[in-house]
Amino acid sequence: MKFIFHHKFLQHDTGMHPENARRLAAFRDLSDKNLVMDLEPILAVHDAGYVEKVQRYAALGHPLDGDTHLCPASFDAAVLAANATIAAAESGDFALVRPPGHHAYADYGSGFCLFNNMAIAAHDLVKKGYRVAILDFDGHFGDGTDALCADEPQIMYCSVHQHPAFPHKGSYRDIGKGAAAGTEIKMGLPPGTGDDVLFVAMDFIYDVIDAFNPDIVGISAGFDGHIYDPLLDLRFSSKSFYDMGIQLRERYPRSFAVLEGGYNLEILPQCITNFMAGMNGEPCPFPSESTHSTIQTREIVDFEMYDLRRLLLPYWSL
Numbered sequence: 038m039k040f041i042f043h044h045k046f047l048q049h050d051t052g053m054h055p056e057n058a059r060r061l062a063a064f065r066d067l068s069d070k071n072l073v074m075d076l077e078p079i080l081a082v083h084d085a086g087y088v089e090k091v092q093r094y095a096a097l098g099h100p101l102d103g104d105t106h107l108c109p110a111s112f113d114a115a116v117l118a119a120n121a122t123i124a125a126a127e128s129g130d131f132a133l134v135r136p137p138g139h140h141a142y143a144d145y146g147s148g149f150c151l152f153n154n155m156a157i158a159a160h161d162l163v164k165k166g167y168r169v170a171i172l173d174f175d176g177h178f179g180d181g182t183d184a185l186c187a188d189e190p191q192i193m194y195c196s197v198h199q200h201p202a203f204p205h206k207g208s209y210r211d212i213g214k215g216a217a218a219g220t221e222i223k224m225g226l227p228p229g230t231g232d233d234v235l236f237v238a239m240d241f242i243y244d245v246i247d248a249f250n251p252d253i254v255g256i257s258a259g260f261d262g263h264i265y266d267p268l269l270d271l272r273f274s275s276k277s278f279y280d281m282g283i284q285l286r287e288r289y290p291r292s293f294a295v296l297e298g299g300y301n302l303e304i305l306p307q308c309i310t311n312f313m314a315g316m317n318g319e320p321c322p323f324p325s326e327s328t329h330s331t332i333q334t335r336e337i338v339d340f341e342m343y344d345l346r347r348l349l350l351p352y353w354s355l
């Protein structure tokens with residue numbers, strides 16, 4: 038797995054904002070990937086009126102909402118980010134992009150996200166005949182990706198995230214409807230969840246993905262579950278992302294990743310580098326002590342997994 042990067046991702050200037058270009062400053066010397074500016078796969082997921090609105094608002098430097106800021110370079114950065122994710126899906130690489138995508142819906146952006154990079158790449162893969170599982174380990178629930186993939190039985194969306202937290206949506210009991218029933222897996226983790234309980238939840242998610250039997254696994258790689266991230270109260274260690282990379286490499290040889298969140302400017306590059314080293318089976322560049330959760334945290338997650346397994350049993354042999 039290699040990084041797919043373009044310097045235009047740094048030109049998306051959001052001002053004084055947690056999602057700013059300094060997040061990727063450590064990677065600024067990566068060479069630019071030769072990317073297309075194709076709107077077609079974006080328009081397969083987003084309403085034309087919304088895409089035009091992002092372009093217009095970006096030109097004016099007008100925010101989409103209180104959280105989601107734009108500058109004149111933002112539209113090109115967002116179009117390139119989506120196409121970088123499609124390229125990553127083709128080559129099995131890691132699209133190191135800004136803006137992130139997993140809170141973007143068909144007709145509106147939110148939570149720092151303009152176009153839903155992962156949903157766009159996943160739908161593009163389905164069009165090419167693949168069955169896709171999305172694993173979203175960002176500390177927030179990827180409500181946009183969930184909504185954009187909810188009706189597509191060839192896409193399974195699995196999330197582990199802090200609950201309660203932004204975007205204040207997504208009950209684990211909602212596992213999808215109709216032909217896509219059983220393809221929405223939302224594991225809410227209580228604030229204070231550490232590595233121990235994270236990996237209990239991941240083992241459950243792996244079982245569900247294995248039952249779905251995808252051709253390709255797309256990873257929405259967000260690092261704001263880190264214990265020192267300013268936006269959330271999860272307690273994942275830097276090494277947990279390395280360990281996750283090792284596990285994903287062993288389980289899903291055909292996979293790709295895209296960057297979502299992660300807002301501790303000092304820690305984020307270490308987490309990204311650890312994850313990448315794990316995906317490539319290399320030694321851990323930034324080792325750290327494992328973190329632990331409270332007993333109550335384990336009880337909450339155990340109950341949720343028990344109930345979720347019960348809800349999923351009609352659809353998957355678990």
Ligand SMILES: [Zn+2]
Binds near residue numbers: 175177
């Ligand atoms: Zn996040």
